[in-house]
Amino acid sequence: MIALFGFASLLALVAFHTLVAGVTTRFFRLRLNTSWGWVVYTVVLTPMLLFVSTLFFTGIGVGAGVDLVSPTIVVSALVVLPLVLGVAIDYLYVPPPEEYELPDTR
Numbered sequence: 001m002i003a004l005f006g007f008a009s010l011l012a013l014v015a016f017h018t019l020v021a022g023v024t025t026r027f028f029r030l031r032l033n034t035s036w037g038w039v040v041y042t043v044v045l046t047p048m049l050l051f052v053s054t055l056f057f058t059g060i061g062v063g064a065g066v067d068l069v070s071p072t073i074v075v076s077a078l079v080v081l082p083l084v085l086g087v088a089i090d091y092l093y094v095p096p097p098e099e100y101e102l103p104d105t106r
Helices: 002-031 037-059 071-093
Strands: none
16 A cells, blocks of 8 residues: 555656656747756756755655665656656647737737
8 A cells, every 4th residue: 555655656756757847848939038058957956956856755665565675776767857848748748938928018
């Protein structure tokens, strides 16, 4: 029963990390007016945020009872996979930021 709860909480954390990666990618795409700035920020800052979140949530018991064998698999499942999914969802399925008009901030 504990392994079932651990597996479900691990899947919920992957879904949450995918949501965070998609939202941060969208935020960087909307706020940065450079051609490659949003890519650099997404590739550098988002994995750091996901890694800190992974350390926090696995420290309080998310995924208890599930043995992922090595730290490489944990980082791949909880940082790399959600980052790739979040960026792909934002880039492929959400309209580009150029289609939105932002209000003047002056």
